[in-house]
Structures are given as structure tokens and as C-alpha cells.
Amino acid sequence: MISKDANWWIFALPAFLGSDRLLEDAYVVVPSIFLAFLALSLLTWALSPGGIAWRHGRNRKGRVPIHGPLGLPIFGSLLALRGRPGRDCLPHRVLAAAAARTPAGAQLMAFSLGSAPAVVSSDPRTAREILASPGFADRPLKRSARSLMFERAIGFAPAGAYWRLLRRVAASHLFAPRRVSAHGPARLLDCAAMVSRIAAEQRVRGFVALRDHLQLASLNSIMGSVFGKRYDVGRDAEELEDLRSMVREGFELLGAFNWSDYVPWLSYVHDPARVDERCARLVPRVKRFVRGIIAEHRRKNDEGSNKVAADEADFVDVLLSLDGDEKLDEDDMVAILWEMIFRGTDTTALLTEWIMAELVLHPRVQETLRRELADAASRGGGGGLTDADMARLPYLQAVVKEGLRMHPPGPLLSWARLSTSDVQLSNGMLVPAGTTAMVNMWAICHDPSVWEDPDTFMPERFLERDVDVRGGDLRLAPFGSGRRVCPGKNLGLATVTMWVAELVRRFEWAEHAACPVDLSELLKLSCEMKHPLHAVAVVRN
Numbered sequence: 184m185i186s187k188d189a190n191w192w193i194f195a196l197p198a199f200l201g202s203d204r205l206l207e208d209a210y211v212v213v214p215s216i217f218l219a220f221l222a223l224s225l226l227t228w229a230l231s232p233g234g235i236a237w238r239h240g241r242n243r244k245g246r247v248p249i250h251g252p253l254g255l256p257i258f259g260s261l262l263a264l265r266g267r268p269g270r271d272c273l274p275h276r277v278l279a280a281a282a283a284r285t286p287a288g289a290q291l292m293a294f295s296l297g298s299a300p301a302v303v304s305s306d307p308r309t310a311r312e313i314l315a316s317p318g319f320a321d322r323p324l325k326r327s328a329r330s331l332m333f334e335r336a337i338g339f340a341p342a343g344a345y346w347r348l349l350r351r352v353a354a355s356h357l358f359a360p361r362r363v364s365a366h367g368p369a370r371l372l373d374c375a376a377m378v379s380r381i382a383a384e385q386r387v388r389g390f391v392a393l394r395d396h397l398q399l400a401s402l403n404s405i406m407g408s409v410f411g412k413r414y415d416v417g418r419d420a421e422e423l424e425d426l427r428s429m430v431r432e433g434f435e436l437l438g439a440f441n442w443s444d445y446v447p448w449l450s451y452v453h454d455p456a457r458v459d460e461r462c463a464r465l466v467p468r469v470k471r472f473v474r475g476i477i478a479e480h481r482r483k484n485d486e487g488s489n490k491v492a493a494d495e496a497d498f499v500d501v502l503l504s505l506d507g508d509e510k511l512d513e514d515d516m517v518a519i520l521w522e523m524i525f526r527g528t529d530t531t532a533l534l535t536e537w538i539m540a541e542l543v544l545h546p547r548v549q550e551t552l553r554r555e556l557a558d559a560a561s562r563g564g565g566g567g568l569t570d571a572d573m574a575r576l577p578y579l580q581a582v583v584k585e586g587l588r589m590h591p592p593g594p595l596l597s598w599a600r601l602s603t604s605d606v607q608l609s610n611g612m613l614v615p616a617g618t619t620a621m622v623n624m625w626a627i628c629h630d631p632s633v634w635e636d637p638d639t640f641m642p643e644r645f646l647e648r649d650v651d652v653r654g655g656d657l658r659l660a661p662f663g664s665g666r667r668v669c670p671g672k673n674l675g676l677a678t679v680t681m682w683v684a685e686l687v688r689r690f691e692w693a694e695h696a697a698c699p700v701d702l703s704e705l706l707k708l709s710c711e712m713k714h715p716l717h718a719v720a721v722v723r724n
């Protein structure tokens with residue numbers, strides 16, 4: 184193993200070169216020594232286990248060292264992780280393969296994101312310790328996230344009094360279970376509108392491009408919960424397009440790989456995505472939009488025309504009603520509300536698309552689910568199913584869980600953690616302060632020692648043994664776990680479960696001959712189907 188102690192032989196160079204000639208040919212020798220020193224430093228960096236960010240034995244602070252692949256000078260493992268075309272070049276797959284080659288790599292593997300030290304765990308036990316540890320309650324902040332005001336929103340606010348306040352507001356007001364169920368009927372209406380748009384497309388084109396429908400429904404559903412606002416594609420086309428373009432731009436800026444997040448000085452010479460410039464253009468648009476909605480709520484409150492039951496109030500009403508220590512200023516409200524749109528829209532839509540793709544590929548599973556839904560509906564008098572009905576349907580729950588296992592929307596849990604102090608793990612490894620930590624949930628979900636036959640879509644596995652997907656069981660924790668677990672998990676699960684149930688109840692889904700289902704992945708902010716699902720949706724009467 185090469186360490187900084189290996190530099191000793193630099194001192195023997197003069198003797199090696201010959202001391203007489205040294206003085207005569209100083210102009211040759213000095214640059215040579217400099218180059219040799221540089222080469223040696225680069226070698227030392229590059230040969231540090233885990234890469235340059237782990238030099239000087241940073242990986243050996245604990246009783247058990249953290250091993251990792253060698254990285255390149257300056258870039259560390261960034262080139263390998265950037266993601267290239269091809270199934271096995273996506274970061275979660277690259278990291279899973281590297282962990283398998285590294286001693287104890289599944290438990291924890293060190294690597295370098297440019298100059299930032301990082302660890303990744305692909306093991307439920309170590310993952311639990313990381314996600315639950317108070318030492319990992321922070322998140323590294325991307326440049327674009329800071330520029331887009333997310334530092335003041337729940338997801339990126341540094342762990343501290345302000346973030347704790349936001350979590351409290353989220354748990355006791357925004358995502359309280361009674362509020363999620365009070366919004367159930369409105370979600371069902373959004374879903375019914377989606378179902379009729381799908382039926383119309385099937386009639387006209389003979390097949391359905393499901394993604395567009397899911398994205399519109401998820402935007403409407405989240406806009407309803409957050410802003411109390413829903414869009415009609417025909418009537419509100421202009422405002423809807425404006426909102427969609429802001430969301431698209433925000434997703435691109437947040438999801439884009441940005442070299443200067445990891446090699447900070449690069450931003451001065453190389454910023455092909457023009458991140459700062461684009462963020463500076465987007466932020467005033469977002470502020471104008473969200474402030475307009477807040478002003479409208481204030482006006483209605485003053486007029487007394489905003490009369491809804493407390494549990495049916497939207498997020499703007501809730502934030503405006505906070506008082507005393509909990510009162511937030513307007514810019515913070517803009518950041519919090521805007522973040523909800525980002526977190527809530529793509530995850531639910533893309534997870535439903537993955538599940539529907541699996542159901543198209545597995546007609547037997549689709550039929551079993553349809554029978555369960557039909558039985559439940561006939562028991563309930565033939566009407567729609569409520570959230571509470573659906574929570575009692577074991578096969579439906581199993582299908583959603585299997586979808587989450589096969590295709591966790593954040594294979595690396597999307598948002599990493601950052602250690603604020605040295606964290607000692609029970610396996611003897613020590614993660615130093617200032618280390619970015621990731622959990623490779625995709626690797627855990629596809630690990631044959633954790634899941635039997637992991638690459639097969641088989642909801643039945645959850646009928647035999649139930650697993651809590653809300654963060655209690657790290658074998659399947661697509662919403663993360665611990666203090667920063669996803670606060671929107673109940674809302675996300677309720678939405679996806681309802682959509683899958685209604686789509687299967689209303690249509691028979693089959694493969695479109697001209698466009699077979701392709702399960703290739705594309706990792707952006709979340710992991711989506713690279714080729715959007717096109718399928719034939721035969722209306723059921």
C-alpha cells in the first residue's frame with residue numbers, strides 16, 4: 184500500500200542524480216526534481232485506496248480500514264460514475280460492481296467525488312447505522328440547489344433548529360396521516376380525469392403513451408395538495424405550460440451532473456450547463472409564481488372566502504396559519520412550497536410507470552391484481568376504492584412494494600448525507616467528519632443474499648413475508664430512513680397505490696407490438712424508464 188511515507192525517496196534523488204552535475208546543470212535538474220515530485224504526488228494520490236480524497240490514511244482511522252477503488256488524480260471516481268450509455272454504466276450499477284470487488288465493500292466502500300471523500304453502503308445493517316446516525320443528519324449541497332433556494336427548504340436545510348422546525352411542521356401539519364386521507368377524494372378526482380384522458384388517447388391512437396398522463400396527474404395532484412390549485416389542460420393551457428417549463432428547468436438544473444460541484448475551481452473555466460446563469464433566470468420566475476399564489480390565499484383569508492375544513496386545507500394555508508415560534512417568512516415559504524413540487528411530481532409518476540411496465544410484461548400478475556380489486560369493489564357496492572380500502576388489499580400492496588424493490592426511484596436514495604462529526608460504525612470502520620455518504624438501495628434490493636431471485640418481478644414474495652417500506656426495514660427502504668426519511672412517503676404511497684389500482688381496474692394493459700416494453704434505465708434526479716412506456720389499454724366495462 185502506498186502512503187505519504189513512501190515519499191521518503193524524494194530525498195535520495197540528489198545522490199541518485201550525482202551531486203557534482205547537480206550544481207552544474209541546475210536548470211535541468213530543478214525542473215526534473217519538480218516533475219518527479221509532481222509525478223510522485225499524483226501517484227500517491229491516485230494509489231490511495233478510495234482515491235485522492237482518502238489520501239493520508241483517512242480511510243484507516245477506525246479499527247477496520249475502509250477499502251475502495253483507486254481513483255484518478257483530481258477527478259477521483261467521477262469519470263466512472265458520470266454514467267455513460269449502457270445498462271451497466273449507470274452509477275448505482277458501477278458502484279455495486281465496485282463494491283463486490285472490494286474487501287468488505289458491500290458494508291462500506293470509500294471513493295472520491297473529485298476532492299470530496301465519499302462512502303457508499305450496499306448492506307442493510309451499515310445502511311441503517313448511517314441513515315439513523317445523528318452524525319449523518321446533513322446533506323451535501325449542490326451549487327444549483329443553493330442557487331435555487333433549496334438551502335431554506337426541508338431537504339437541504341442544514342441539520343439544526345430551522346430544519347427541525349420544518350420537520351415538525353411537515354410531520355404534524357403538512358403530511359399528517361389525517362390530512363393525507365382528507366385529500367383522498369381530490370386525488371381520486373385527479374385520477375378519474377387521467378383515466379378519461381387515457382381512454383381518449385387509446386380511442387384515437389390505438390395505444391397510450393402513459394408518461395404524459397402520469398406527469399400531468401402528478402403535477403395536478405401535488406399542485407392540489409400544496410397550492411389548492413388544479414389545472415384543466417384545455418382551459419389553463421398557458422399557465423400550465425409555464426409551470427411545466429419551470430419544473431422541467433428546475434429538474435434539469437438539480438439533476439444535471441455538474442463537474443464544479445466536485446472540482447470547485449472548474450466553475451471559473453468550464454460551465455457548459457450555464458448553471459448560475461440559468462438559476463438566476465429561474466428563481467425570479469418561481470418567486471413571482473409562488474408569491475402570487477400566497478397573495479391569493481392571503482386575500483381569500485382576509486375576505487373570509489377560504490372556508491375549508493382544517494384537514495382539507497392546502498400547504499399554503501397551513502404555512503400561513505403558523506404562529507409564534509413556527510412563523511415563517513415569505514422567502515422561506517416560497518422555498519418550502521417549491522421544493523414540494525419538485526419532490527412530489529416526478530417520483531410518483533415514474534414509479535407508477537415502472538409498475539405498469541412490469542404489469543404489461545406480467546399479464547398473470549395483472550389478472551390476479553384485477554381479480555382482487557374487483558372483489559373489493561363488489562364488496563363495497565361497486566363504487567371507487569378509498570385509501571383505507573386499498574391499504575387492506577394484500578396483493579395490491581405487494582405489487583407496489585415489488586415495484587419499489589425492482590425500481591427504487593432513487594437507486595442511491597437521490598439525496599446523499601454528509602457527516603458532521605466522525606462516525607464510528609459497529610463493524611469497526613470510522614467515517615471521518617465531512618464525508619458524503621450514500622446508500623445503494625438498488626444494490627440491496629438486487630442482492631441475492633437479501634432477496635431470493637432478485638431480478639424476477641414476483642409480488643408474491645411480500646405475501647409470504649411482509650416488509651415495512653417506510654424506513655423500518657433497510658432491506659427495502661426506498662424512502663430512506665432515520666431523521667431525514669422522506670416526509671412525503673405516505674402521500675407518495677397513497678397516490679401510486681391509487682393510480683395502479685384504478686389503471687388496472689379500468690383497463691386491460693398489453694404490449695404495443697410496434698413498441699415493446701424496454702426496461703432500460705435513465706438516471707436523472709430519479710431513475711426513470713429510458714424509453715417511455717407505450718402500451719395498449721383496452722377499456723373494461
Ligand code: HEM
Binds near residue numbers: 339526596597663
Ligand atoms: C414514490 C415517491 C417518493 C419516493 C420514492 C421518495 C424518496 C425519498 C428519499 C429516498 C428521500 C431521502 C431520504 C433520506 O435521506 O433518508 C426523500 C426525501 C424527501 N422527500 Fe421524498 N420521496 C417520494 C415522494 C415524496 C413526496 C410526494 C414529497 C412531498 C410532496 C416528498 C418530499 C421529500 C422531502 C421534503 C424530502 C427531504 C427530507 C429531509 O431532508 O429532511 N417526497 N424522498
